[in-house]
Amino acid sequence: MTALLEVRSVAVRFGGVMALSGVNLDVQEGTITGLIGPNGAGKTTLFNVICGIRQPTSGVILFDDKEINRIPTQKRSSLGIGRTFQRLELFTTLSVFDNVLVAAELAGVDNPHEVAKEQLLLLGLSNLASTIAGELPTGSARLLEVARALAGHPRLLLLDEPASGLDDAETQQLAQLLRRLKSLSITVLLVEHDMSLIMSVCDQIHVLNLGSVIASGTTDQIQHNPDVIDAYLGAAR
Amino acid sequence: MQQLVAYTVIGLTTGAIYALASSGLVVTYVTSGVFNIAHGAIGMIAAFSYWQVRFDWGWPAPIALVAILGILCPTLGLAIDRVALRGLAQATEVTRLTATVALMAAFIGTAAWIWPPENRQPFRGFFDGNNVNIFGVNVGWNKIIALIAAIIVALGLRVLLYGTRLGIQMRAVVDDRNLAELNGARPSRIASASWALGASLAGLAGILLAAEVQLNIVPLTLLVINAYAAAIFGRLKSLPLTFIGAMALGLTEAYLLWGQGESWFPKTVSGFSTSGLRQATPTIFLFILLLLLPQAKLRAGAARLRERSVIPQWNTAILGAVVLVVSSIAVTGMLTRSNTIYLVQALIMALAVVSLVPLTGYAGLVSLAPLTFAGIGAVLMSKMPGDGNVLSLIAVVAIVALIGALIALPALRLEGIYLALATGAFALLVSILVFNQGKIFSNGVAEVPPLRIPGVDLSQPRPKAIFLSIAFAIVGLGLVALRRSSLGRRLVAMKDSPLAGATLGMNLVRTKVLAFAISAAIASLAGALDAGKVAPDNYVFDRSLPILLLAIVGGIGSIGGAFFGGMLLGSNAVLASIVPSLSKVTQVMPGLIGLSMGRNPNGASHQVATAFRPVTQHPQSLVIALGGVGALWLLTFLDIISNWGFFAALVVWGLGIVPNLPALANTTGRPRMLCLSIAAAGIGLASFFDDVFDAAPTGGRLLAVIILFVAVGNAIRRVHTPAKPTNKSSPDLVGLVAFTAEELSKSDRDIKVVL
Numbered sequence: 001m002t003a004l005l006e007v008r009s010v011a012v013r014f015g016g017v018m019a020l021s022g023v024n025l026d027v028q029e030g031t032i033t034g035l036i037g038p039n040g041a042g043k044t045t046l047f048n049v050i051c052g053i054r055q056p057t058s059g060v061i062l063f064d065d066k067e068i069n070r071i072p073t074q075k076r077s078s079l080g081i082g083r084t085f086q087r088l089e090l091f092t093t094l095s096v097f098d099n100v101l102v103a104a105e106l107a108g109v110d111n112p113h114e115v116a117k118e119q120l121l122l123l124g125l126s127n128l129a130s131t132i133a134g135e136l137p138t139g140s141a142r143l144l145e146v147a148r149a150l151a152g153h154p155r156l157l158l159l160d161e162p163a164s165g166l167d168d169a170e171t172q173q174l175a176q177l178l179r180r181l182k183s184l185s186i187t188v189l190l191v192e193h194d195m196s197l198i199m200s201v202c203d204q205i206h207v208l209n210l211g212s213v214i215a216s217g218t219t220d221q222i223q224h225n226p227d228v229i230d231a232y233l234g235a236a237r
Numbered sequence: 238m239q240q241l242v243a244y245t246v247i248g249l250t251t252g253a254i255y256a257l258a259s260s261g262l263v264v265t266y267v268t269s270g271v272f273n274i275a276h277g278a279i280g281m282i283a284a285f286s287y288w289q290v291r292f293d294w295g296w297p298a299p300i301a302l303v304a305i306l307g308i309l310c311p312t313l314g315l316a317i318d319r320v321a322l323r324g325l326a327q328a329t330e331v332t333r334l335t336a337t338v339a340l341m342a343a344f345i346g347t348a349a350w351i352w353p354p355e356n357r358q359p360f361r362g363f364f365d366g367n368n369v370n371i372f373g374v375n376v377g378w379n380k381i382i383a384l385i386a387a388i389i390v391a392l393g394l395r396v397l398l399y400g401t402r403l404g405i406q407m408r409a410v411v412d413d414r415n416l417a418e419l420n421g422a423r424p425s426r427i428a429s430a431s432w433a434l435g436a437s438l439a440g441l442a443g444i445l446l447a448a449e450v451q452l453n454i455v456p457l458t459l460l461v462i463n464a465y466a467a468a469i470f471g472r473l474k475s476l477p478l479t480f481i482g483a484m485a486l487g488l489t490e491a492y493l494l495w496g497q498g499e500s501w502f503p504k505t506v507s508g509f510s511t512s513g514l515r516q517a518t519p520t521i522f523l524f525i526l527l528l529l530l531p532q533a534k535l536r537a538g539a540a541r542l543r544e545r546s547v548i549p550q551w552n553t554a555i556l557g558a559v560v561l562v563v564s565s566i567a568v569t570g571m572l573t574r575s576n577t578i579y580l581v582q583a584l585i586m587a588l589a590v591v592s593l594v595p596l597t598g599y600a601g602l603v604s605l606a607p608l609t610f611a612g613i614g615a616v617l618m619s620k621m622p623g624d625g626n627v628l629s630l631i632a633v634v635a636i637v638a639l640i641g642a643l644i645a646l647p648a649l650r651l652e653g654i655y656l657a658l659a660t661g662a663f664a665l666l667v668s669i670l671v672f673n674q675g676k677i678f679s680n681g682v683a684e685v686p687p688l689r690i691p692g693v694d695l696s697q698p699r700p701k702a703i704f705l706s707i708a709f710a711i712v713g714l715g716l717v718a719l720r721r722s723s724l725g726r727r728l729v730a731m732k733d734s735p736l737a738g739a740t741l742g743m744n745l746v747r748t749k750v751l752a753f754a755i756s757a758a759i760a761s762l763a764g765a766l767d768a769g770k771v772a773p774d775n776y777v778f779d780r781s782l783p784i785l786l787l788a789i790v791g792g793i794g795s796i797g798g799a800f801f802g803g804m805l806l807g808s809n810a811v812l813a814s815i816v817p818s819l820s821k822v823t824q825v826m827p828g829l830i831g832l833s834m835g836r837n838p839n840g841a842s843h844q845v846a847t848a849f850r851p852v853t854q855h856p857q858s859l860v861i862a863l864g865g866v867g868a869l870w871l872l873t874f875l876d877i878i879s880n881w882g883f884f885a886a887l888v889v890w891g892l893g894i895v896p897n898l899p900a901l902a903n904t905t906g907r908p909r910m911l912c913l914s915i916a917a918a919g920i921g922l923a924s925f926f927d928d929v930f931d932a933a934p935t936g937g938r939l940l941a942v943i944i945l946f947v948a949v950g951n952a953i954r955r956v957h958t959p960a961k962p963t964n965k966s967s968p969d970l971v972g973l974v975a976f977t978a979e980e981l982s983k984s985d986r987d988i989k990v991v992l
Contacts, residue, residue: 051740077742089737091730095548102730105723106742112723152741 003062004029004156004187005050010059012045012211019045020211023059027156027204032178032188034198036222037208038231043191044086046208047158050189051083052076063156077107082154084145086161086191092134096125096144099133100151107152119147122180124173138165146177156187163194175201199223207231243374244495245488250380252487253387254445256480258464259471260394261438265314266473268407269428271322272654274337277461278344279317279436280443283310284457285352287444288360298363305444306437314436318429331603334657335789338605338782341458345779348454362448379448386441391480398476403430455779462665465658466523469530482526490518513669520669524662527655528647549796553853554717557797558710565706567870569699571880577698583807584705585611588763590788590806591709591799594716596756597785598794599725601732602749603657606664607760607784612776613637613667614761616677618685625686625695625768633765634758641757642750664778672773687768695768708766712759713796719755728752851899858898865890869924878924885923885942893919893950897957904957912953919949 003026012020020042027033035043048054050061052073061068063079071079091099100119104112120126123143128136133144142162149157163171171194178201181188192198198205198219205222207215209231215222222228262276273279283305291301321336362379369376398404409417410424418424442464443457450456463486470482493515496502503511565584569577589607596602614637623629644663651659671677687695688704695701719725731738731748739745764776787802852858869890873883894916901912923945926938 053736053740073739074742074744077740083740085737089734091733091737093733094726094729098726099730102723102726102738103741105726106738108742148737148741 002029003027004064005189006060006062007046007050008060008062010046010049010056010061012042012049012054013057018211020049020056023208023211023213025206025213025216027187027189029155029187030182030185031203032182032190032201034202034205034219035189035191035208036193036195036198036205040210041208042211043208044160047083047160047189047191050158051081077152077154080153080155081158082149082152082156083158084142084149084160084162086164088138088141088145090133090136090141090144090148092132094133095129096120096131096133096136096140097129099144100147103148103151109151109153112151115151115153119151122150123147123177139167139170142166143170143174146174150181150186154186156189157181159188159190159192161191161193163192163197171197239372239374240495242372244491246371246374246376246380247494248488248491249484250376250383250487251449251490252484253383254442254449255460255463255467255486256387256483257383257390257438257445258442258460259467259479259483260390260476261435261442262461262464262468263471263473263476263479264394264407264431264438265428265435266468268410268424268431269318269322271333271337272473273317273340273435274334274461275317275340275344276435276439276464277443277458278341279310279313280439280446280460281454281457282313282344282348282443283436283440284360284443284447285348285452287440288358288447288452289352292358292360302444306440310436310440311433314432314434315429317436318432331597331601331793332789334603334654335785339786341461342782342786345454345458352452360447360452362445365448379445383445386445387480390438390441391476394476403427407431458779459665462523462662463519466519466526469523469526469655469658472530486519486522489522490515493518510674513673517666517669520662520665524659524666527651527659527662530651530655547795549717549720551717551721554714554796558714561706561710561713561800562703565703568884569702571873571883574698577702579807581698581702581705583804584702584709585763585767585803586784586806587709587800587803588705588712588766589760589784590802591712591716591796592756592760592763593785593788594794594796594799595719595728595759596752597788599720599728599732600749600752602752603654603660603785604753604756605657605661605778605781605785606667607756608763608776608781609664609667609778610637610641610757610760611762611764611767612672612773613640613764615685615764615767615771615776616672616683617761618765619683619771625689627688627690630688630765634761637761638754638758641760642754645750645753646746661778664781668773668777672776678773682770682772685765685768685771688766701768705766708762709800712762713800716796724751849896852895855899855902857902858895861898862891862895865895872924879927881938882924882926885926885938885945886920888942889919889923889946889949893946893948894953896950897953900957901953908956912956915949915952915956919945 005027007023007025010020010023011018023042023046025035035046037043045054049056052068052071056069063076063081068076068079091102094102097116097120100116101112104115104119109115117126120129123146125140125143125147128140133141136144142165146157146159146162149159163174166174175197178188178190190198190202202219205215205217205219206213207222207225207228214227214231215225217225258276258280262273265276266272286309287301287305290296290304291298296304317340321340322333362377363382364378367378369378369381396404398408406417406422406427407430409420409422410427442460446460447457463483466486467479467483470485471477471479497511497515505511565580569580572580589611592607592610593604596604614633617633617636618629621629621633644660677683687701689695690704693700693704695704720729727738727743727748731743731745735743735745738748764771783806784802787806788799852862866887869878869883869886872878873880878886897912901909904912923942926942
């Protein structure tokens with residue numbers, strides 16, 4: 001296996017605060033990699049650095065072995081990076097279908113209408129196709145974010161808390177979808193607070209706390225890592 | 238040396254006035270998040286009111302000052318905050334910005350109404366006639382007071398913001414509104430306080446400025462531009478930087494004034510007069526500052542939209558286009574020549590308004606310069622060889638689109654209000670530096686040749702009106718095609734979430750430039766197709782404001798709404814010219830209409846569309862509706878009812894009765910008979926309109942028609958559907974408005990909250 005995404009010594013400074021300091025992590029091609037950590041650990045900031053919304057103060061991002069630091073946000077999607085947002089960023093006045101259609105058109109796929117239909121089908125949103133996106137309940141809105149990101153046929157999909165606001169059934173559906181994506185050899189980097197979801201789908205997990213990676217490993221290793229327990233539960237030992 | 242001192246003093250005092258105005262602007266912006274375009278207009282109202290009590294009624298200066306700055310201005314500020322803006326807290330920046338544009342228009346109209354130019358006497362500064370000698374230069378007391386006031390305000394604001402509880406709360410709200418609220422601050426109260434304070438500062442600046450430039454509505458209102466320039470120097474945040482910016486601006490103006498009096502200063506540059514340069518200084522200053530601002534960062538948090546955008550359907554669009562062209566052919570056959578000319582003007586306005594549909598409606602970008610592009614179109618058309626050749630028109634449209642794109646390009650790095658301000662600055666610059674040149678408008682007019690189409694004389698009003706309605710229909714259909722295209726979806730997507738757009742691969746700058754170019758091209762038609770003599774006054778900045786207002790009020794993003802807005806502007810001119818007494822009302826009207834937006838952010842055309850939706854879905858009603866129109870037309874054709882009768886009956890039928898047809902089909906018995914008799918009475922009254930309103934002027938008749946159709950429509954609706962309590966959606970997040978005060982305080986007690 002090779003690493004599709006490599007984050008090398010990335011640091012981000014907001015004024016006097018180090019949001020990220022010396023972060024190193026790899027995302028292996030074809031895997032589902034979890035990125036967990038308490039709120040404020042720097043997970044969303046790392047996502048923003050990976051898709052070019054924020055420039056790192058120092059460090060390098062390698063995608064498919066090429067440095068992408070200088071590539072502007074809108075060109076990174078054509079490299080194959082897609083993402084969803086923790087705070088929903090839907091095109092709220094467009095219909096559900098048009099949300100996905102715009103994404104497919106921007107990605108320059110051959111038959112955007114077909115692609116859009118497929119993605120809605122995949123996410124189980126077909127019956128909501130003509131609903132205005134701003135009127136969706138949170139669960140469907142999260143799924144629509146995923147459908148929209150998938151419409152560009154990304155190689156690497158960054159999911160920022162896709163399960164927050166989803167009920168149990170919807171979370172199960174999401175877990176199934178993630179496994180399906182894996183079978184379609186789409187690489188996923190998943191930020192999530194729902195530990196049972198993370199533990200059930202991830203191959204590899206990185207734990208971020210206060211801007212640094214404090215642990216990396218398989219689900220088993222992470223579950224028994226004392227540093228992780230510390231970061232999550234405080235000094236319980 | 239003496240001159241240097243003299244002009245430096247002038248510069249510093251002017252700068253002091255700008256500093257006062259801009260500090261007020263900054264205080265309101267940071268605490269309420271509303272960028273107040275009407276800030277200068279508040280100063281203007283204050284100056285006029287001060288003149289009223291001080292010089293017309295002869296109150297002593299201190300009492301007059303307390304009355305204006307201590308009572309009138311704070312009240313005005315509070316009223317604006319409470320009445321005009323409160324309902325818009327969750328609306329988009331565009332809507333809020335437009336609400337203050339509406340305020341500005343309303344204030345300008347009100348001032349022109351209350352204080353007509355012929356009644357104004359000189360405005361004298363404080364201790365007029367007494368001077369102080371500074372380094373051998375005589376300086377008037379008004380200037381010295383301006384300087385002292387600026388210093389006091391600077392110190393006072395410092396103490397207020399850092400030394401008082403209110404000030405600390407203000408700064409807390411600036412940092413994080415929600416967090417401050419959770420910690421017990423009341424952002425809305427703090428915003429009210431800052432509006433009151435901001436209005437008083439605007440008033441003080443206005444009064445001091447009026448002593449220098451006398452009572453003129455527009456220059457005083459445009460004080461806001463100078464204030465903006467200084468405020469933007471402080472990035473709309475830093476008061477010290479704002480003060481420095483204001484002083485720099487004042488000094489630049491003063492030294493330019495000095496230079497213009499010297500022999501070495503060039504009077505013309507390649508044939509263009511430099512006399513407008515000083516007047517344009519604040520605008521140039523603002524424009525340069527805006528261009529120097531750093532690239533806008535992509536920000537999370539998609540707009541919390543209340544506005545909705547409906548995809549236009551081809552069948553309704555084509556139906557609308559056909560109805561527009563056919564009815565313009567029919568209507569112009571009955572109108573007098575002068576009324577046809579009004580219709581032509583209304584159609585020109587409609588074209589200008591519709592130019593904002595792709596830009597503001599689809600892409601969510603505000604332009605304060607639609608008429609500037611129209612003016613450039615008119616000028617180019619008049620200078621273009623070919624004398625009205627169609628190819629010249631195409632060239633003009635292409636050039637204006639290019640200009641639109643070029644102007645937009647540097648400004649597009651900016652977002653929201655900055656972009657809107659840049660377009661406003663551009664509009665002012667073009668007005669002052671280009672349109673006022675003798676080289677462009679010789680003797681103040683330019684002759685736009687009519688488009689040459691074989692067999693049609695477009696210099697005559699009727700063919701011109703029909704041609705313009707065809708042009709509007711084509712533009713409208715083009716916009717429908719745009720909205721339904723991939724580019725159209727991209728424009729809307731960019732409005733909704735630029736961040737998501739960029740991560741999906743959208744080139745934001747290119748998309749914005751395209752939106753600007755398309756909008757400028759359409760606006761250029763409003764100039765290039767307006768054959769005849771045109772004056773630069775047609776295209777000044779303050780005339781662009783009602784265009785924006787009516788585009789938003791009509792329902793931005795909707796082509797029918799734009800047409801409605803243009804017609805409204807056109808009918809304004811009819812009212813103003815025919816009924817002088819109503820002209821005052823029409824000056825205030827766009828502003829008042831704009832303020833109604835707080836209640837109806839989707840625009841009036843959306844309401845109309847909602848009212849007609851049942852009809853379009855009920856074939857029988859549709860047939861009856863069209864049959865009724867045909868019958869009225871026949872009656873007119875046979876000279877049984879007059880033209881006015883036809884118009885009135887058509888309005889009553891179309892807007893009053895037709896929307897009720899589907900409901901009437903389901904009504905039986907007495908209510909049905911009652912409805913039918915009301916309808917018959919309404920139509921009857923309208924048909925014989927001329928006999929009833931024998932001597933009434935046009936404006937009065939229009940008013941009567943409106944009252945009649947509203948009365949008939951409401952009466953019928955009341956009969957078939959008794960009024961039921963409406964469930965109003967609440968503008969605030971948690972829906973507290975839906976509760977009564979008692980319910981709220983009870984729940985507070987229940988959960989033991991102490992407020």
